[in-house]
Amino acid sequence: MGLNQKQQEEFNRILKEYLDHPDVRKMKDYCAHGKISVLEHSLNVAGTAYLLDQRFHVGSNKKDLLVGALLHDFYLYDWHDARLSINIFQMHGYTHPGKACENAVKIFGVNEIQQEVIRCHMWPLTLRSVPRHREAILVCIADKICALKETVFRW
Numbered sequence: 001m002g003l004n005q006k007q008q009e010e011f012n013r014i015l016k017e018y019l020d021h022p023d024v025r026k027m028k029d030y031c032a033h034g035k036i037s038v039l040e041h042s043l044n045v046a047g048t049a050y051l052l053d054q055r056f057h058v059g060s061n062k063k064d065l066l067v068g069a070l071l072h073d074f075y076l077y078d079w080h081d082a083r084l085s086i087n088i089f090q091m092h093g094y095t096h097p098g099k100a101c102e103n104a105v106k107i108f109g110v111n112e113i114q115q116e117v118i119r120c121h122m123w124p125l126t127l128r129s130v131p132r133h134r135e136a137i138l139v140c141i142a143d144k145i146c147a148l149k150e151t152v153f154r155w
């Protein structure tokens with residue numbers, strides 16, 4: 001992911017309690033893009049957002065940035081599953097940030113900035129959920145970079 005040892009230690013320290021949680025581990029079982037699991041994708045987004053923050057001296061709150069990034073796709077269902085209603089399949093892009101946010105509040109009691117990171121990561125698709133805090137803007141950008149890498153370039 002390109003983090004140096006000190007950065008990787010901070011990354012692991014902040015996310016440890018979340019990564020140890022069984023519901024976060026469930027994200028391993030769902031597929032995000034290609035062969036990438038939702039957990040792997042979320043870790044890629046967290047690492048990319050962290051690196052963007054460092055590279056451009058954005059000065060984010062690291063915990064809000066990393067927790068929001070890790071949980072941005074915490075919707076806990078397989079959106080490729082044809083057994084799900086066609087409605088969920090079609091609407092996934094619009095609805096999953098809300099579902100992920102609901103789960104993150106229920107399970108971890110995430111704060112308001114972390115909720116914004118999750119709710120607004122699909123902007124501009126979700127027109128009215130505009131990222132305003134730096135942490136939310138970085139995750140919104142990082143998600144698009146990672147989705148592109150994971151689907152088009154398969155890095």
Ligand SMILES: [Fe+2]
Pocket residue numbers: 072073096097121122
């Ligand atoms: Fe997403």
Ligand SMILES: [Fe+2]
Pocket residue numbers: 041045072073143
């Ligand atoms: Fe994502």
